[in-house]
Amino acid sequence: MKKFFIKLAILILLTLFFQLLFLIVDINSFDQLKILEEAKKGKTDVIYFGDSSASNYGRNDSDKRPLPQMLGKILNDRTIASIDNPAYAAEIFLEFSKYIIKEKYHPEFVVIPINIRSFSPSWDKNPGYQFYDQKAILKNKLLFMFLKSIEAFDKNNSLNEISQSEFENTDVFNGEKAVGKAKDFEDHSFRHYSEENMRNSILYFYMFSLKEDHRKISSFSQIAEILLANNIKPIFYITPVDYETGERYFPGQFLERLKHNTEMIKSVLEKNNIKVIDLSTSLKSDFFAWEKYPNEHLNEKGRKYVAEKIAERINGYQEKSAAECKKYSVDRCPGGCVVCPPCEACSSLGCNSLEFCKNIGFGEDWYETIKLRLEITK
Secondary structure (H helix, E strand, C coil): CHHHHHHHHHHHHHHHHHHHHHHHHHHHCCHHHHHHHHHHHCCCCEEEEECHHHCCCCCCCCCCCCHHHHHHHHCCCCCEEEEECCCCCHHHHHHHHHHHHHCCCCCCEEEEEECHHHHCHHHHCCHHHCCHHHHHHHHCHHHHHHHHHHHCCCCCCCCCCCCHHHHHCCEEEEECEEEEEHHHHCCHHHHCCCHHHHHHHHHHHHCECCCCCCHHHHHHHHHHHHHHHCCCEEEEEECCCCHHHHHHHCCCCHHHHHHHHHHHHHHHHHCCCCCCEECCCCCCHHHECCCCCCCCCECHHHHHHHHHHHHHHHHCCCCCCHHHHCCCCHHHCCCCEEEECCCCCCCCCEEEEHHHHHHCCCCCCHHHHHHHHHHHHC
8 A cells, every 4th residue: 555655646746747847848938928038138129019910911912021020120220029929919918018017127118909809709708819828927937837737637627717618608799789609600600701601700800899897908908007107108009900891791880889999998098198099990901911701910001001100109209398297197107208306305206307307317217227226125
């Protein structure tokens, strides 16, 4: 009996050892995290978050450069790093933002796309699009390894945020009216094109009516708060939608629903003094590169247009006047303003213009340096 328990203990230890080994491999294969850490080392100016629309291109494109690369070419005096992956969305962008601050990295700008389709059940509730492991690694690598070790003995996979069953039984809405479950729109029959499948796909992807308490809106709002509080300028933009195709199948309704949803998002972010670049209806169908059913993939003309609009916002980001900056509290001090004392001998802090702070001997990074020193001494 004693030999049995010794053998069992050895087996358990070997299992845990190899599981730990595989987890270390998982962490080391997190390519987006590697890119971010390299960006920190190189003090990259602009971080671009993205989904598949950042890198996909059209069949006939002669210029196949990803959107962030096009943007980098336009911003020739600033360096840029792209943290993108198919199906990335608000929640993982939030974890990357928290990680940036935790690692004391302060890029000048962070570009954040808001993809309307990401709010739909097809994306928001899809278990394969939650990036549970990556978010856990960004939060705490050691905690991730511990939780994954537990998960190995968890037959129900209960540590995942959303189960397959929950996803399949999520209500699908046309406006406020429930018209079915996600499983009705994830059927294998959708692999074959038909006019009915096209209409139902558009309904599934875009015809919901957003509410302010949607978890993705909350995540975008938190991203704005975190970045602004650390003097990093967030550039939010709503990705272009093929509204012409949408209107063809839902005449008079598609644009109305799209406007409702974009206005809802913008109104929430405006509370954080964020002016969203709304490109949702900026491009006609011939700028898109989707094949069977609509998505946000753009051809080279579309990607170039979006890159130019983002560059306009970055290049036009001017320093605010002293009067404008004084309207904000220290924790809400926006880009174009900096935090510093109101005089050389003052111990209080305020939101002031960069010119004002420099004139009394405080540089743009003074406040961040002080915060870092205080954290080190805690």
